[in-house]
Amino acid sequence: GTGTATWVYDFSEGNKDQKDLLGGKGANLAEMTNLGLPVPPGFTITTDACRYYLEHGSTPPDLGDQVTEHLTALEKAMGKTLGDPSDPLLVSVRSGAAASMPGMMETVLNVGLNDESVRGLATQSGSERFAWDSYRRLIQMFGKTVLDLDGELFEHALDEAKQEQGTESDLDLDAGHLEDVVGRFKAIVREQCGRDFPQDPREQLDLAINAVFDSWNSGRAILYRRRERIPCDAGTAVNVVAMVFGNLGMDSGTGVAFTRDPGSGEQGVYGDYLQNAQGEDVVAGIRNTVPLPELERIDEGAYRELLSIMSTLESHYRDLCDIEFTVERNKLWMLQTRVGKRTAGAAFRIATQLVDEGLIDMDEAVRRVTGDQLAQLMFPRFVSGGDATQLTQGMNASPGAAVGKAVFSSETAVQWADRGEEVVLVRRETNPDDLSGMIAAEGVLTSRGGKTSHAAVVARGMGKTCVCGAEELQVDTKNRRFTAPGGTVVEEGDVISIDGSTGAVWLGEVPVEAPAVVRYFEGEIDPDSAEADDLVRSVHRILTHADEVRRLDVRTNADTPEDTARARRFGARGIGLCRTEHMFLGDRRQLVEKLILAEDDEGKQAALDALAPLQRQDFLEIFEAMDGLPVTVRLLDPPLHEFLPDLTDLSVRVAVAEAQGHPDEANLRLLAAVRRLHEQNPMLGLRGVRLGLVVQGLFAMQVRAIAEAACERKRAGGDPRPEIMIPLVGAVQELEAIREESEQVLAAVFQECGVELDVLIGTMIEVPRAALTAAEIASSAEFFSFGTNDLTQMTWGFSRDDVEAAFFHAYLDKGIFGVSPFESLDRPGVGRLVEVAVQEGRSARPELKLGVCGEHGGDPDSVHFFHEVGLDYVSCSPFRVPVARLEAGRAAL
Numbered sequence: 045g046t047g048t049a050t051w052v053y054d055f056s057e058g059n060k061d062q063k064d065l066l067g068g069k070g071a072n073l074a075e076m077t078n079l080g081l082p083v084p085p086g087f088t089i090t091t092d093a094c095r096y097y098l099e100h101g102s103t104p105p106d107l108g109d110q111v112t113e114h115l116t117a118l119e120k121a122m123g124k125t126l127g128d129p130s131d132p133l134l135v136s137v138r139s140g141a142a143a144s145m146p147g148m149m150e151t152v153l154n155v156g157l158n159d160e161s162v163r164g165l166a167t168q169s170g171s172e173r174f175a176w177d178s179y180r181r182l183i184q185m186f187g188k189t190v191l192d193l194d195g196e197l198f199e200h201a202l203d204e205a206k207q208e209q210g211t212e213s214d215l216d217l218d219a220g221h222l223e224d225v226v227g228r229f230k231a232i233v234r235e236q237c238g239r240d241f242p243q244d245p246r247e248q249l250d251l252a253i254n255a256v257f258d259s260w261n262s263g264r265a266i267l268y269r270r271r272e273r274i275p276c277d278a279g280t281a282v283n284v285v286a287m288v289f290g291n292l293g294m295d296s297g298t299g300v301a302f303t304r305d306p307g308s309g310e311q312g313v314y315g316d317y318l319q320n321a322q323g324e325d326v327v328a329g330i331r332n333t334v335p336l337p338e339l340e341r342i343d344e345g346a347y348r349e350l351l352s353i354m355s356t357l358e359s360h361y362r363d364l365c366d367i368e369f370t371v372e373r374n375k376l377w378m379l380q381t382r383v384g385k386r387t388a389g390a391a392f393r394i395a396t397q398l399v400d401e402g403l404i405d406m407d408e409a410v411r412r413v414t415g416d417q418l419a420q421l422m423f424p425r426f427v428s429g430g431d432a433t434q435l436t437q438g439m440n441a442s443p444g445a446a447v448g449k450a451v452f453s454s455e456t457a458v459q460w461a462d463r464g465e466e467v468v469l470v471r472r473e474t475n476p477d478d479l480s481g482m483i484a485a486e487g488v489l490t491s492r493g494g495k496t497s498h499a500a501v502v503a504r505g506m507g508k509t510c511v512c513g514a515e516e517l518q519v520d521t522k523n524r525r526f527t528a529p530g531g532t533v534v535e536e537g538d539v540i541s542i543d544g545s546t547g548a549v550w551l552g553e554v555p556v557e558a559p560a561v562v563r564y565f566e567g568e569i570d571p572d573s574a575e576a577d578d579l580v581r582s583v584h585r586i587l588t589h590a591d592e593v594r595r596l597d598v599r600t601n602a603d604t605p606e607d608t609a610r611a612r613r614f615g616a617r618g619i620g621l622c623r624t625e626h627m628f629l630g631d632r633r634q635l636v637e638k639l640i641l642a643e644d645d646e647g648k649q650a651a652l653d654a655l656a657p658l659q660r661q662d663f664l665e666i667f668e669a670m671d672g673l674p675v676t677v678r679l680l681d682p683p684l685h686e687f688l689p690d691l692t693d694l695s696v697r698v699a700v701a702e703a704q705g706h707p708d709e710a711n712l713r714l715l716a717a718v719r720r721l722h723e724q725n726p727m728l729g730l731r732g733v734r735l736g737l738v739v740q741g742l743f744a745m746q747v748r749a750i751a752e753a754a755c756e757r758k759r760a761g762g763d764p765r766p767e768i769m770i771p772l773v774g775a776v777q778e779l780e781a782i783r784e785e786s787e788q789v790l791a792a793v794f795q796e797c798g799v800e801l802d803v804l805i806g807t808m809i810e811v812p813r814a815a816l817t818a819a820e821i822a823s824s825a826e827f828f829s830f831g832t833n834d835l836t837q838m839t840w841g842f843s844r845d846d847v848e849a850a851f852f853h854a855y856l857d858k859g860i861f862g863v864s865p866f867e868s869l870d871r872p873g874v875g876r877l878v879e880v881a882v883q884e885g886r887s888a889r890p891e892l893k894l895g896v897c898g899e900h901g902g903d904p905d906s907v908h909f910f911h912e913v914g915l916d917y918v919s920c921s922p923f924r925v926p927v928a929r930l931e932a933g934r935a936a937l
């Protein structure tokens with residue numbers, strides 16, 4: 045076309061709903077600008093421009109002109125020119141994607157300073173120290189971000205300068221020292237890059253913009269996106285913002301604030317403030333911050349204005365906001381806001397608080413929390429006691445109870461976790477390079493930094509336990525140990541326990557208990573009683589509303605009376621999968637062995653007769669626990685040989701007996717059977733319905749046990765609702781044969797008992813062929829239950845037990861999966877088969893009942909998919925039942 049694209053928007057031209065185009069930071073800076081809040085002027089380069097750059101390897105041809113146009117307007121507004129030697133305009137160049145990725149990409153401050161303008165800045169500000177401090181920050185950030193130099197080079201040079209002055213604080217370096225640091229920094233750039241630090245302000249700006257684009261594909265950004273399931277092609281926007289200075293003296297500073305406590309949801313003044321500081325000093329934890337309420341004493345005017353802006357933002361966004369601000373010589377500036385991350389508990393509390401304040405309705409409250417958050421609230425907590433000793437108390441940065449071996453580097457955390465160890469990552473402070481270690485660890489402990497430090501922010505986002513700012517601990521990462529008050533030394537590998545809800549740190553393992561939310565689901569806490577705290581009340585209100593709005597039923601996968609009863613307390617409305625295989629383990633394995641080895645019908649029948657009463661008793665108790673609700677019993681599914689001894693073990697035993705001269709006849713026969721039944725590929729072998737068709741009488745015995753148990757319950761005044769489910773069907777003929785046999789058994793038992801019961805007979809859909817021939821299969825099935833574990837294995841052609849350790853890691857790394865297809869349903873592949881089966885099945889039999897009983901039934905994203913394709917219910921493990929109830933509600937809104 046002839047029209048030119050718009051790549052750049054002034055802050056006054058955007059709004060908060062343009063996150064995709066302007067990134068979250070740019071959209072919210074625009075929103076604040078238009079609300080009339082004190083935002084330094086600036087403009088945003090769009091994510092479109094970033095995508096263009098990433099695709100073509102160069103910026104759009106007309107981008108430079110558009111930047112010039114907006115820069116000129118900015119210079120006019122500020123009455124200064126970028127990098128002017130006598131009175132320079134300085135800008136920050138800030139990344140900001142649509143999805144929040146805290147600290148993952150890059151920002152460069154003080155762009156526009158060079159050997160000349162640093163002097164102009166000194167004159168204009170009246171502070172030489174400030175000017176040189178700003179210049180050294182520019183070279184440091186520019187060197188690391190734009191020139192790709194190792195940040196440690198600069199940190200070491202700065203440390204050296206501090207050591208020479210005998211100080212640990214950068215505040216003790218004066219203008220002369222800082223000018224000297226600038227000299228050392230410039231030398232580092234020259235040595236490492238073979239060129240001088242660029243003096244041309246516009247070149248600095250353009251290089252910084254491209255570096256922000258490039259930072260979209262930094263290793264840590266890629267890792268973060270994968271974890272948070274953020275699309276990898278979205279790109280970042282770039283914000284160019286006129287600098288304001290928090291490092292102009294003690295009447296200046298920079299800080300972070302939350303409109304509510306992101307840990308608990310409580311209303312109040314939360315945040316950290318650091319005097320005479322710039323940019324990331326607060327988050328990096330390099331000096332200790334003061335709690336935000338102290339700003340009142342330091343600068344009452346700025347404090348009052350900040351509080352008033354916070355309340356404006358909360359009612360405008362109708363949610364908790366977090367804020368970055370700077371005070372320049374008593375003048376408050378807003379540098380960022382967004383709807384803030386929060387802990388799971390805070391998310392629930394805040395949602396119902398906002399309902400009570402009239403800002404949102406209950407539908408919106410249900411949307412504002414997630415199943416993952418609810419799952420976090422169900423994690424166990426520490427109980428006091430045990431023989432662990434408390435070492436110290438840090439800050440409660442992200443709740444939870446973590447126990448593990450202390451490790452002192454991200455690499456060790458990853459290595460040890462890979463070999464199955466639970467570890468707690470201990471650092472002085474974390475930085476974005478620690479991300480992989482934080483993911484691998486059970487929890488994170490730091491000795492520096494407040495609740496807004498990198499460790500705290502990232503841990504909260506991941507729902508990982510974190511204690512930060514445990515200042516009494518001397519962390520020595522080099523020698524892999526820390527020292528606690530009193531001289532206790534904790535070495536790498538020692539077990540420690542950290543409590544992210546209280547900040548306590550123990551040496552040893554502290555025992556854990558069920559949290560209040562679980563006790564509420566168990567029925568032990570009445571949500572209307574005084575015993576219920578506001579978290580329990582929030583969870584209760586939100587789940588009650590989710591139950592009202594959801595269309596999907598939630599059942600459970602349970603095969604013991606205890607699990608059944610618990611799932612029912614947790615809100616399950618029936619059993620979607622009662623496995624019968626565990627019922628054949630333990631002492632009963634002998635009986636199965638007899639069944640398999642029986643050489644004649646008599647022996648077979650004897651084994652079946654011995655199993656039948658045991659099965660009946662199992663079902664009796666489960667029907668009782670799920671009285672009045674459907675119980676789907678799956679007939680025996682696993683390969684028969686799983687009930688026999690291990691081939692190698694048995695061979696050795698037989699060989700030893702023979703060598704000793706007294707061969708064991710029974711074992712010899714057993715060995716022959718084990719050999720006969722051994723399979724190369726058991727997952728694709730003799731199992732499920734194939735077993736029922738080959739081992740005569742096995743399924744009939746199970747059906748009889750189900751029917752007899754149901755009759756007994758019925759006669760005892762109960763309301764049993766059994767459903768019989770045939771696993772691994774691929775052809776309707778398989779199902780027809782078993783159905784015929786089952787119906788005969790049912791009719792016979794009902795006649796014997798004089799009882800009438802309606803028993804549905806259906807099938808699992810877990811072989812791709814079953815999905816593809818669903819219309820035919822539906823002619824013989826009254827229900828389908830998608831077995832998405834097997835369906836995933838067979839659709840992809842890999843076995844879960846073998847592949848997860850073997851190559852899933854590589855697949856995730858290469859981005860072949862965003863997430864394991866066993867964790868979250870693969871919509872385009874496996875999901876497509878589900879859709880086909882739903883449509884064909886329903887068109888052949890409109891009243892066909894449809895459910896899912898794979899582990900995906902408790903996965904939030906998968907629950908939304910099952911809602912969308914129109915299933916009747918999901919079934920999941922008892923502890924996931926509340927999660928599925930909530931997500932089914934959210935899916936319906």
Ligand code: ADP
Pocket residue numbers: 084135136137138139146147148149150151153285286287288289290298322323324368369370379380
């Ligand atoms: P992040 O996304 O990592 O938070 P930001 O772009 O928000 O990165 O920049 C980090 C910090 O740099 C901000 O919190 C703010 O303190 C500081 N900063 C950014 N732009 C400016 C500016 N124009 N003036 C003063 N400080 C700034």
Ligand code: MG
Pocket residue numbers: 368380
């Ligand atoms: Mg920021």
Ligand code: MG
Pocket residue numbers: 771810831833834
């Ligand atoms: Mg299966």
